[in-house]
Amino acid sequence: MIYQLALGPRERKSPYFDSTIRAGASHFTIYNHMFMPVSYGDPDAEYRRLIEGVSLWDVAAERQVEISGNDAERLVRYLTPRNLNELVIGKGKYVPLCDHEGRLINDPVLLPLSDSRFWLSIADSDILLWVRAVAAEGGFDVTVREPDVSPLAIQGPKAEALVVDLFGDWVRELKYFWFRETELDGIPLIVARSGWSKQGGFELYLLDGSKGNMLWEHVEDVGAAYGIGPGAPNYIERVESGLLSFGADNLPDSNPFEVGLGKMISTDRPDDFIGKEALRRIKETGPAHTLVGIKFDGAAVKPNEHPWTVLINETPAGSVRAVCFSPRRLENIGIALIDSVQAAVGTELKIQNGSLSYMGEIVPQPLVHPGTPLPAFEE
Amino acid sequence: MIYQLALGPRERKSPYFDSTIRAGASHFTIYNHMFMPVSYGDPDAEYRRLIEGVSLWDVAAERQVEISGNDAERLVRYLTPRNLNELVIGKGKYVPLCDHEGRLINDPVLLPLSDSRFWLSIADSDILLWVRAVAAEGGFDVTVREPDVSPLAIQGPKAEALVVDLFGDWVRELKYFWFRETELDGIPLIVARSGWSKQGGFELYLLDGSKGNMLWEHVEDVGAAYGIGPGAPNYIERVESGLLSFGADNLPDSNPFEVGLGKMISTDRPDDFIGKEALRRIKETGPAHTLVGIKFDGAAVKPNEHPWTVLINETPAGSVRAVCFSPRRLENIGIALIDSVQAAVGTELKIQNGSLSYMGEIVPQPLVHPGTPLPAFEE
Numbered sequence: 001m002i003y004q005l006a007l008g009p010r011e012r013k014s015p016y017f018d019s020t021i022r023a024g025a026s027h028f029t030i031y032n033h034m035f036m037p038v039s040y041g042d043p044d045a046e047y048r049r050l051i052e053g054v055s056l057w058d059v060a061a062e063r064q065v066e067i068s069g070n071d072a073e074r075l076v077r078y079l080t081p082r083n084l085n086e087l088v089i090g091k092g093k094y095v096p097l098c099d100h101e102g103r104l105i106n107d108p109v110l111l112p113l114s115d116s117r118f119w120l121s122i123a124d125s126d127i128l129l130w131v132r133a134v135a136a137e138g139g140f141d142v143t144v145r146e147p148d149v150s151p152l153a154i155q156g157p158k159a160e161a162l163v164v165d166l167f168g169d170w171v172r173e174l175k176y177f178w179f180r181e182t183e184l185d186g187i188p189l190i191v192a193r194s195g196w197s198k199q200g201g202f203e204l205y206l207l208d209g210s211k212g213n214m215l216w217e218h219v220e221d222v223g224a225a226y227g228i229g230p231g232a233p234n235y236i237e238r239v240e241s242g243l244l245s246f247g248a249d250n251l252p253d254s255n256p257f258e259v260g261l262g263k264m265i266s267t268d269r270p271d272d273f274i275g276k277e278a279l280r281r282i283k284e285t286g287p288a289h290t291l292v293g294i295k296f297d298g299a300a301v302k303p304n305e306h307p308w309t310v311l312i313n314e315t316p317a318g319s320v321r322a323v324c325f326s327p328r329r330l331e332n333i334g335i336a337l338i339d340s341v342q343a344a345v346g347t348e349l350k351i352q353n354g355s356l357s358y359m360g361e362i363v364p365q366p367l368v369h370p371g372t373p374l375p376a377f378e379e
Numbered sequence: 380m381i382y383q384l385a386l387g388p389r390e391r392k393s394p395y396f397d398s399t400i401r402a403g404a405s406h407f408t409i410y411n412h413m414f415m416p417v418s419y420g421d422p423d424a425e426y427r428r429l430i431e432g433v434s435l436w437d438v439a440a441e442r443q444v445e446i447s448g449n450d451a452e453r454l455v456r457y458l459t460p461r462n463l464n465e466l467v468i469g470k471g472k473y474v475p476l477c478d479h480e481g482r483l484i485n486d487p488v489l490l491p492l493s494d495s496r497f498w499l500s501i502a503d504s505d506i507l508l509w510v511r512a513v514a515a516e517g518g519f520d521v522t523v524r525e526p527d528v529s530p531l532a533i534q535g536p537k538a539e540a541l542v543v544d545l546f547g548d549w550v551r552e553l554k555y556f557w558f559r560e561t562e563l564d565g566i567p568l569i570v571a572r573s574g575w576s577k578q579g580g581f582e583l584y585l586l587d588g589s590k591g592n593m594l595w596e597h598v599e600d601v602g603a604a605y606g607i608g609p610g611a612p613n614y615i616e617r618v619e620s621g622l623l624s625f626g627a628d629n630l631p632d633s634n635p636f637e638v639g640l641g642k643m644i645s646t647d648r649p650d651d652f653i654g655k656e657a658l659r660r661i662k663e664t665g666p667a668h669t670l671v672g673i674k675f676d677g678a679a680v681k682p683n684e685h686p687w688t689v690l691i692n693e694t695p696a697g698s699v700r701a702v703c704f705s706p707r708r709l710e711n712i713g714i715a716l717i718d719s720v721q722a723a724v725g726t727e728l729k730i731q732n733g734s735l736s737y738m739g740e741i742v743p744q745p746l747v748h749p750g751t752p753l754p755a756f757e758e
Contacts, residue, residue: 001400002381002383003383003384003386003406003407003414004381004382004383004384004405004406004407005382005383005384005406005407005408006406006408006417006418007382007685008408008614008682008684008685009627009685009686009701010408010503010626010627011408011626025382026381026382026383027382027383027385028382028383028384028385029385029387029389029390030408033626035382038385039385099515100511105508124412125505126505126508126509129478129504129506129509129512130505130508132478132479133478133509133512133513134516136479137512137513137517138516235387247389247390247412248387248388248389252525274515304387304388305386306387306388306391307388322388
């Protein structure tokens with residue numbers, strides 16, 4: 001079954017769009033109102049490139065919400081339940097956002113650009129609207145806008161060598177989540193050691209959307225020596241590594257304690273923040289659901305189109321959010337949101353997708369540890 | 380070029396999804412985080428069915444934001460710049476929403492269900508987040524949630540006869556935008572005379588997502604006598620009829636005066652509402668851009684993937700938002716957002732899409748009047 005995506009101006013094309021088409025992009029999604037390639041038609045090669053080589057991803061759809069002005073820092077602190085005491089200019093920080101009832105509404109990376117200018121590098125929900133509403137109704141003296149910024153990710157074990165070739169040796173000193181503004185042949189950008197994989201790598205935050213294809217081609221040219229090829233946020237690798245996929249793993253009313261972000265939530269912070277009372281209550285009573293890793297039997301599965309049902313002792317107990325066949329565990333694995341009382345490692349599960357069913361169990365996360373190699377295949 | 384859409388649990392399937400697949404849905408978009416069919420592979424037949432017969436559309440992605448509680452009506456009035464003095468329970472109303480700077484952020488239909496319960500039936504942006512932020516920060520005593528409600532549209536000149544067969548003669552008395560709660564063989568729903576076309580019709584707001592395919596099949600069975608077939612919000616008909624497509628026709632910072640919604644904006648209302656001061660200023664100075672109808676030369680065009688450029692006297696003067704070949708005008712037409720000083724009817728335009736260019740002019744809207752028949756074709 002082929003589902004074709006209709007292209008039109010209601011969604012935006014990424015600044016890298018033409019390059020991704022030339023590189024053979026075959027499958028897309030829409031993310032933050034932007035077309036985003038998710039596959040180039042050869043999932044095995046894309047996975048291998050990420051685990052063993054270096055991969056180039058159009059992640060322009062990871063949009064920025066810029067908060068600037070006198071009250072910018074105060075607003076940023078109010079927006080997230082995370083403790084930002086150690087906020088440092090030039091160092092990114094993962095900051096879950098909640099609403100006033102403690103529901104998770106996005107899980108951005110915060111980039112402090114100065115003491116009065118911040119970016120939230122967001123997952124797929126309209127945080128621009130959210131922040132504007134909070135700022136205006138709360139009387140914060142800030143400007144909130146979406147700047148012309150479009151990240152391009154370079155991920156995989158050979159990413160560092162390539163990025164050193166592009167920018168110089170100083171990149172080696174850039175620690176995880178740190179970033180620095182620079183340029184590449186006149187293309188303005190920010191280099192960050194970050195990205196949505198556990199294979200290491202960088203994100204280039206392009207600061208001029210008109211130069212997207214120029215940047216892509218430059219990276220591709222220099223990357224040829226390392227066998228670079230196109231890819232996308234990798235479905236299998238993220239399941240193996242236990243990276244949260246906002247919108248896929250959580251329910252619309254999930255709170256951060258349910259999806260493994262409890263340690264990011266500082267309900268004892270002295271200052272006020274959105275959702276504080278609700279999160280305090282949830283922390284006391286404990287989360288209703290828990291996100292867990294699973295493995296299950298059967299022939300190698302394809303990624304699921306929709307959540308599957310989990311039964312424990314023949315009773316519905318939650319949903320499977322994502323499944324795949326792991327090339328490094330050589331078995332079917334997945335991520336499931338389970339009633340907390342039944343979420344212990346070792347619990348046996350029955351999994352149902354329509355008329356198909358599988359037997360499985362809850363296993364520790366991450367399902368595959370970073371650094372685990374691909375098994376050698378016989379030719 | 381085929382762009383495949385990747386399906387996964389980050390977006391939801393509509394309650395009608397399986398029925399739309401069985402009916403041959405070929406092209407999809409993502410709208411309010413839900414997969415939405417936009418074509419069944421035969422655009423000519425889908426258009427003809429809407430203009431001459433009756434068409435069935437999965438518009439479950441038109442989600443509802445429910446506002447209920449003591450301050451529900453006060454919040455609804457605060458959210459929109461439209462004057463709601465004549466608010467009537469049981470009668471829908473088109474209510475543009477703006478942010479505090481007067482930017483258009485959605486253009487829902489408001490359904491007043493009681494004096495303390497309202498739905499905003501929304502276009503594609505996260506108004507649930509927006510309303511929750513405004514309600515919580517503004518101290519409104521309300522509950523804001525997305526109920527389990529999924530509209531199914533029945534559109535076209537034969538829609539009324541079919542809906543009478545389904546529900547009875549009382550439907551004939553239902554005036555435009557009025558709605559009534561009822562059921563169909565145990566399926567709870569709301570019937571409204573509404574829908575995103577100028578060909579007449581109804582929307583059935585299904586109130587139980589588990590019964591989507593049952594409802595689809597029931598309508599399909601009874602509709603067979605009228606030659607019903609699947610369709611979707613129709614790209615060509617909406618361009619011909621001048622219906623605003625939120626997100627496609629406007630820019631991220633467009634205000635309602637720029638996109639033809641000026642008469643909905645009551646800046647002289649005595650009570651406060653979001654964006655009042657900004658909209659008052661914009662009304663005084665006049666909108667920077669104006670949405671206009673255009674026609675242009677050349678061979679019949681396909682729908683555009685992205686905005687095209689408009690030149691007037693060889694100078695960039697705006698963008699073409701949507702184009703099509705009109706089967707009822709028998710020429711290329713479109714909708715363009717033009718610098719207001721140059722937006723007079725009769726203005727000549729040069730239109731550019733990459734290396735292709737067309738000559739055209741600004742013409743009055745609607746581009747095709749409701750009731751205009753399709754020309755007879757020679758076999």
